[in-house]
Amino acid sequence: MGTYFSFPDLFIWLPILAGLLCFIPALRNHGKNLSLLFSLIILGVSIASLFFTNDGKYLSFNHVSYIWLKYLGANYYIGLDGVGRSLTLLTAIVFPLIIGSGYKKEVSSSHSFYGLLMLSQAGLMGVFMAMDALSFYFFWELALVPVYFLASKWGGEKAIASTFKFFVYTFAGSLLMLVGIIYVYLHTGGRTFEDGTIAPHSFSLSAFYQASLSVVEQTWLFIVFFLAFAIKMPIFPFHTWQPDAYDQSATPVTMVMSAIMVKMGLLGVFRWLIPMFGQADHLLYHIATVLSVIGIVYASFLAMVQDNVKKLVAYSSIAHIGLMSAALFSMKKMGVQGVFLQMFNHGINIVGMWIVLDIIERKTGIKKISELGGLAIKAPALTIFLVIISFANIALPLTNAFPGEFMLLNGLYQYKPWLAVLAGLGVIFSAVYTLNMIQKVFYGTVKESTSEVSDIEINEKIVLSVIVLIIFVAGVYPQPLIDLTKASADQLFTIIK
Amino acid sequence: MNAIIISAIWGVLLMFSGVFLKNKSVSKYLALFGSVLALVSTCIEMKTGHSFFNFPMYEMIKTDAFNLLFISIIHGIMIVYFLLNAQEITKVGSHVAEYYALIFFILSGIAIAATFNTLLMLFIGIEIISIPLYILTGSDKRNLKSNEAALKYFLMGAFSTGIMLMGIAFIYGGNPNASFYIDKIDMGHGQMPVFIAMGLVFMLVSMSFKVSAAPFHFWTPDVYDGAPTVFTSFMSTVVKAAGFFAFLRLFEKAFGSMQDQWQNMIAWITFATLLIGNITAVFQQSVKRMLAYSSIAQAGFMMLAVFAMNGKAKEGILLYSAAYSLATIGIFGVLTKMEDYTISGFNGLSKSNPVVALTATIFLLSLTGVPLTAGFQSKFFLLISAVENGNHIWLVVAAVLFAAISAYYYFRVIQAMYFKTAESDDQMVMQPITTQYTFILVLIAILILIIGIYPELIIGWMYR
Numbered sequence: 001m002g003t004y005f006s007f008p009d010l011f012i013w014l015p016i017l018a019g020l021l022c023f024i025p026a027l028r029n030h031g032k033n034l035s036l037l038f039s040l041i042i043l044g045v046s047i048a049s050l051f052f053t054n055d056g057k058y059l060s061f062n063h064v065s066y067i068w069l070k071y072l073g074a075n076y077y078i079g080l081d082g083v084g085r086s087l088t089l090l091t092a093i094v095f096p097l098i099i100g101s102g103y104k105k106e107v108s109s110s111h112s113f114y115g116l117l118m119l120s121q122a123g124l125m126g127v128f129m130a131m132d133a134l135s136f137y138f139f140w141e142l143a144l145v146p147v148y149f150l151a152s153k154w155g156g157e158k159a160i161a162s163t164f165k166f167f168v169y170t171f172a173g174s175l176l177m178l179v180g181i182i183y184v185y186l187h188t189g190g191r192t193f194e195d196g197t198i199a200p201h202s203f204s205l206s207a208f209y210q211a212s213l214s215v216v217e218q219t220w221l222f223i224v225f226f227l228a229f230a231i232k233m234p235i236f237p238f239h240t241w242q243p244d245a246y247d248q249s250a251t252p253v254t255m256v257m258s259a260i261m262v263k264m265g266l267l268g269v270f271r272w273l274i275p276m277f278g279q280a281d282h283l284l285y286h287i288a289t290v291l292s293v294i295g296i297v298y299a300s301f302l303a304m305v306q307d308n309v310k311k312l313v314a315y316s317s318i319a320h321i322g323l324m325s326a327a328l329f330s331m332k333k334m335g336v337q338g339v340f341l342q343m344f345n346h347g348i349n350i351v352g353m354w355i356v357l358d359i360i361e362r363k364t365g366i367k368k369i370s371e372l373g374g375l376a377i378k379a380p381a382l383t384i385f386l387v388i389i390s391f392a393n394i395a396l397p398l399t400n401a402f403p404g405e406f407m408l409l410n411g412l413y414q415y416k417p418w419l420a421v422l423a424g425l426g427v428i429f430s431a432v433y434t435l436n437m438i439q440k441v442f443y444g445t446v447k448e449s450t451s452e453v454s455d456i457e458i459n460e461k462i463v464l465s466v467i468v469l470i471i472f473v474a475g476v477y478p479q480p481l482i483d484l485t486k487a488s489a490d491q492l493f494t495i496i497k
Numbered sequence: 498m499n500a501i502i503i504s505a506i507w508g509v510l511l512m513f514s515g516v517f518l519k520n521k522s523v524s525k526y527l528a529l530f531g532s533v534l535a536l537v538s539t540c541i542e543m544k545t546g547h548s549f550f551n552f553p554m555y556e557m558i559k560t561d562a563f564n565l566l567f568i569s570i571i572h573g574i575m576i577v578y579f580l581l582n583a584q585e586i587t588k589v590g591s592h593v594a595e596y597y598a599l600i601f602f603i604l605s606g607i608a609i610a611a612t613f614n615t616l617l618m619l620f621i622g623i624e625i626i627s628i629p630l631y632i633l634t635g636s637d638k639r640n641l642k643s644n645e646a647a648l649k650y651f652l653m654g655a656f657s658t659g660i661m662l663m664g665i666a667f668i669y670g671g672n673p674n675a676s677f678y679i680d681k682i683d684m685g686h687g688q689m690p691v692f693i694a695m696g697l698v699f700m701l702v703s704m705s706f707k708v709s710a711a712p713f714h715f716w717t718p719d720v721y722d723g724a725p726t727v728f729t730s731f732m733s734t735v736v737k738a739a740g741f742f743a744f745l746r747l748f749e750k751a752f753g754s755m756q757d758q759w760q761n762m763i764a765w766i767t768f769a770t771l772l773i774g775n776i777t778a779v780f781q782q783s784v785k786r787m788l789a790y791s792s793i794a795q796a797g798f799m800m801l802a803v804f805a806m807n808g809k810a811k812e813g814i815l816l817y818s819a820a821y822s823l824a825t826i827g828i829f830g831v832l833t834k835m836e837d838y839t840i841s842g843f844n845g846l847s848k849s850n851p852v853v854a855l856t857a858t859i860f861l862l863s864l865t866g867v868p869l870t871a872g873f874q875s876k877f878f879l880l881i882s883a884v885e886n887g888n889h890i891w892l893v894v895a896a897v898l899f900a901a902i903s904a905y906y907y908f909r910v911i912q913a914m915y916f917k918t919a920e921s922d923d924q925m926v927m928q929p930i931t932t933q934y935t936f937i938l939v940l941i942a943i944l945i946l947i948i949g950i951y952p953e954l955i956i957g958w959m960y961r
Contacts, residue, residue: 069953071960072881141868152916160916164908172901175866178877179893182884 007049008064008078008129011088014042015122019146022115031114032103038118039095046092050085050484069134073189073202077132082488083270083340086481087128087263090347093470094259095121098252101355101463105362107250113154120146120256127264133181133203136272140174140264147256151249162244169231169241177228180221184276187211208276209495215279222280225273226288232265233321235288236295246314247367251358254310258317258354259347266321266343269328270336270492278496285329289415292326293422295319300429304436309357309367312437313350316393319426320346326423327408333493335411340485342404345392345474349401352389352467356382359460360441363453369437374446378453383442385456385464390438392471394431400474403482498548498560499538500568500608507531508601515594524594525583531601532579536572539565543958556678558612563811566958567742568608570815571735574822575604577944578731581830581937585727589636596636599629600731607739611746615677616665619743623661623707626739627654630732634724646723653716657706664699667692668751679751689758697752697759701766704747708740710800711769714793718777721789729785730829733792738818741799745814749806756806763804764889771797771899778906785838787906788828791864794903795821798879798896804889805882812956813878819955820871820948824863827941831857834928840909842926845919849926852935854914856942861907863945866900871948876900878952 018038022031052058063079080088099114107113123143130136144167151163181203188207189199201207213221231238246254296319303315324342327335359382360375361367376383392399405427413420456464474481511531514524542548543565587593606625613619631654635647669677671692676682689697702713709717721729752759774794781787799817802810831853835842847854863872883893919926948955 068951071953071957138868141873145862145867149915152912160912164905164912167908168901168904171904172898175897175901176894179880179884179897182877182881183890186881186885 006061006064007045007052007080008062010045011042011092011125011129012078012122014038014045015118015125019115019118019122022111022118028111031111032099032107035114035118036096036099036103039092039099039121042121043092043096046089049080050089063131065131072134073200073204073207074134075132075204076135077204078126078129078135079131080129081491082485083267083343084128086340086344086484087267088125090263090344091121091124091128091260094255094347094351097351097355097463097466098255100459101358102252103459104457107154113150116146116150117252117256120150124256124260124264128267131205133185133205133208133272135203137174137178137181140177140268141171143261143264144170144174147253147261150253151245151257154250154253156248158244159248162241162248166241166245169238170228173228173231173238176224180224180228183217183221184208184211184213187213187217205271208272211276213277213279215281218277218280219284222273222277222284225268225277226284229265229268229273230288230291230325232268233262233325234265234318235292235322235325236298236318237291239295239299239318242318243311243314246317247308247310251354251361255351255354258314259351262317262321263343263347266324266328266339269325270339274328274331275492275495285331288329289326289412289419292322292329293412293419295322296326296423296426297429300426300433303433304429306433307368307370309360309369309437309441312369312433313353313357316430316433317346317350319430320350323405323408323412323423323426326419327411330412330415330419331496332411332414333489334407334414336492337482337486337489338404338407338411340489341478341481342401342408344481345400345404348467348470348474349389349392352385352464352471353393355460355463355467356386356389359456364449366449369440371447371449372441373444374442375453376442377446378451379455381461382456385468386442387438388468388471389464390434392475394434395427398472398475400471400478402475403478498550498554498558498612499542500535500572501558501605501612502550503531503535503538504601504605504608507535508598508605511594511598511601515592515598518594521587521593522583524597525579525586528583528597528601529576529579532572532575532604535604536569536576539569539572543569556614557618558609559614559680560612562959563815564611564742564746566955567611567815567818570819570955571604571607571611571739574735574819574826575600577823577937577941578735578826581826581934581941582727582730582833584934585725585833589725589727590638592636596633596728599633602629603736607735610739610743613743613746614679614750616668616679616747616751619679619747620658620661620665623740623743624658626736627658627707630654630736633728633732634720636728637725640723640725642723643725646720649716649723650720653706657703657713660699660706661703664696664703667696667699671696679747682751689755698762700747701759701762704740704744705766708737708744708796708799709793710766710796711773711793712766714770714773714796717793718786718789721792722783722786726785726829726833729789730826730833733789733829734822734825737792737796738799738814738822741796741802741814742818745803745806745810748803753806760804760888763800764892767797767800767804768892768895769797770794770800771896775899775902779902781906782840783838784832784835784840784843784910787840788825788832791903791906792825794899795864797899798876801879801883801892801896804892805879805886807882807885809878809882809885812959813875813882815956815959816871816875816878816948816952820863820875820945823941823945823948824860824870824872827860827938827945828857828864830934830938830941831860834930834934836926836928840913841917843910843913844917844926846914846926848918850930853927853930853938856935856938857914858911859942859945861911863949865904865907869946869949871945871952874949874952878956 052061065077068076126139148167188211189201299315299318306312324339395401395405610622631651637643706713778790802814863870866872866876
């Protein structure tokens with residue numbers, strides 16, 4: 001059966017098909033339904049793929065490889081490994097949530113909106129599954145282009161400028177990475193076989209892992225790749241595009257960026273950067289870790305003084321991603337395992353956060369904390385959801401973020417205790433600003449702006465319930481998610497050694 | 498060889514067709530047929546290795562898979578060019594058949610410049626390209642800007658031709674082996690003799706002038722802006738690509754063994770061209786002028802091929818010729834139909850002409866070098882060639898950073914088309930266009946995507 005279809009193929013082609021269908025004039029008015037339908041099918045496929053693990057028997061279900069550029073040695077090679085599985089699952093879960101939460105909202109020229117949204121899903125899926133450097137680069141850029149159009153066209157009044165900043169930043173970063181990829185590519189192969197032939201250059205992941213690079217070369221290449229990934233995540237001081245872009249984009253687009261696109265940067269680090277340049281000057285790893293920790297503290301401080309709720313969440317996201325990248329670059333097994341776990345949970349939580357904020361903004365037209373208040377009386381159901389999601393955001397026990405955060409801090413502590421202390425401050429601060437936000441927005445006196453607010457719609461209830469369910473289930477019983485990615489963590493550490 | 502003779506004959510044929518045939522649209526079909534004929538016959542020559550015309554050439558020109566493929570690409574692009582621009586060419590003036598004839602003479606010159614094996618043939622080829630171009634630039638006789646451009650182009654062109662002749666004289670005069678043929682010149686690996694060095698610098702200057710590489714680019718914006726837009730589209734694409742091909746061929750065959758002695762010079766020219774082209778393009782308000790400066794910027798990228806001069810550089814220059822020409826011809830095709838040539842003139846195009854706006858977006862993305870378009874593949878191959886060369890990695894880094902800057906000015910047009918609205922609803926953004934015209938634009942866009950996904954469709958021919 002595996003010869004007829006494979007999961008990676010479905011993950012790429014189903015969203016593309018859905019995206020293209022949305023653009024067909026006859027189906028113009030059904031963009032929303034079509035994309036919801038397809039995203040649910042993709043979710044189904046993704047759940048099914050969890051049962052076909054890589055133990056030999058199902059290998060052909062999980063790996064696709066076609067010769068693409070014969071004379072260069074580039075293949076269209078996509079496959080699922082443990083982390084790939086968890087990230088594609090995250091993508092597959094998040095898209096129906098995004099579309100479902102905005103189901104009752106009218107979008108102008110909705111067919112192109114949903115079409116582009118589905119096309120971006122294809123790009124993101126591709127990044128998570130690419131096992132060939134050129135395929136990886138292609139998907140990396142292709143995820144960006146639809147998101148650029150989505151964010152500019154359906155954004156706020158300053159969206160064109162802020163989105164363009166985002167585009168140029170990431171484009172410059174990825175072009176530098178392209179130079180890095182070419183450099184590594186030219187150092188692959190070259191091994192002489194017994195019959196005298198010389199192995200050609202290749203773009204495949206395994207060839208990249210075995211590229212013969214000196215320590216100095218690895219150090220330079222580390223910097224080049226790091227820039228591309230650091231801009232994408234983003235790590236301090238490359239984060240300046242992010243708060244504006246999140247604030248100005250339409251909420252569904254912000255969700256795609258913050259829940260999934262930032263994971264591209266993290267994935268780049270552990271699938272490409274660390275395994276390839278394990279011998280790079282260790283000072284660089286240290287600098288990257290320290291920068292990440294600085295980012296946590298810095299972003300937390302900024303989040304505390306924000307009056308704009310969207311920017312508050314944007315900065316809190318920088319802090320969360322900073323913790324993950326710190327744990328990644330500190331290279332302790334516990335921490336890396338925590339990153340794999342937390343990547344999934346962060347995606348779920350932040351989507352929940354954005355949905356609640358979007359509902360508030362839609363009902364009141366305001367995103368300033370100081371002008372909101374007393375929503376708990378008007379919208380009790382919304383309040384309950386927000387409080388639970390916020391608890392997950394600050395990683396209280398029993399919520400899904402707790403085990404991950406614990407592992408991350410543990411890993412960081414094994415590396416350098418003082419860094420763990422600083423990063424721990426970020427966790428405390430996150431409680432400060434999140435609870436402060438809840439208090440001001442939901443409690444206190446009902447203000448003029450909030451006096452007309454009604455409670456949430458049924459589609460929003462369903463979506464938020466699903467998120468809360470995932471929060472509790474993954475919080476109480478995270479073991480399946482850890483098992484899913486355990487092999488990947490082991491593999492990472494064997495490659496480095 | 499086939500292409501040289503067929504193009505030349507076709508030029509004469511078209512010239513007479515203007516005298517004897519009163520119907521103007523005949524020249525369009527004749528021209529199209531001529532390009533198809535040249536394309537097919539070049540492909541046959543590539544396949545069989547023999548030309549239809551068996552003149553004794555005494556090795557004055559030499560064909561191989563590489564330059565025949567290049568000529569095929571040029572004629573393939575010309576087919577697209579004629580299909581798209583036939584209507585615009587008739588609008589330039591009354592001597593339609595002459596314009597076509599001049600274009601075919603230029604194509605003949607291009608074929609010579611791509612296959613030359615002596616410096617004499619190079620000179621003849623470049624001159625056959627240049628002289629008709631002066632006329633085409635000034636073909637809009639009643640327009641002062643066009644006249645000024647033609648005069649400026651002619652004076653500067655004549656000057657650079659003089660420098661080239663001087664260079665040729667130094668090279669032949671100062672060469673101890675004194676071979677007439679560039680593939681046998683063999684200047685050895687030692688220190689260059691003074692005369693050879695001077696000849697090389699003169700050749701470098703004149704070729705840089707022809708491909709508008711900095712600091713010899715000053716004529717470009719004025720000439721491209723002043724010439725009728727259809728001919729700008731022709732000379733900034735096909736002619737420029739041919740210039741680069743000749744540049745590459747000259748430096749590879751004649752001076753290849755001394756690459757380490759002139760590579761620094763080329764590196765700095767490349768850097769200057771990228772810098773000047775990209776930075777000045779950022780500040781332009783007119784799309785036509787922006788494309789003129791961006792063509793300098795793109796020339797900077799193509800200079801990487803001359804800089805690296807290896808197998809990948811050859812593949813890269815072929816891809817770049819195709820990708821850059823298709824995208825530029827396409828975007829100029831959209832531009833000629835616009836009411837207003839400024840960037841804000843594109844406001845709201847996605848509303849009034851969604852299909853045209855989509856194709857224009859693909860052309861601009863290709864010029865930026867976004868994956869899935871031919872522009873990415875061509876830049877990718879040239880980057881591989883430059884990194885493989887191994888010297889001056891800083892230049893490669895600079896090139897990609899400039900590519901990121903180029904996104905700025907190309908995307909301004911995309912932003913105008915998609916995210917801004919025209920001032921009033923009944924305002925015409927674009928002249929009415931025929932379905933056929935739209936169809937050809939879509940065809941070009943599809944070609945760009947196909948090359949972008951599978952570039953070996955083109956460069957694979959080099960291995961067969």
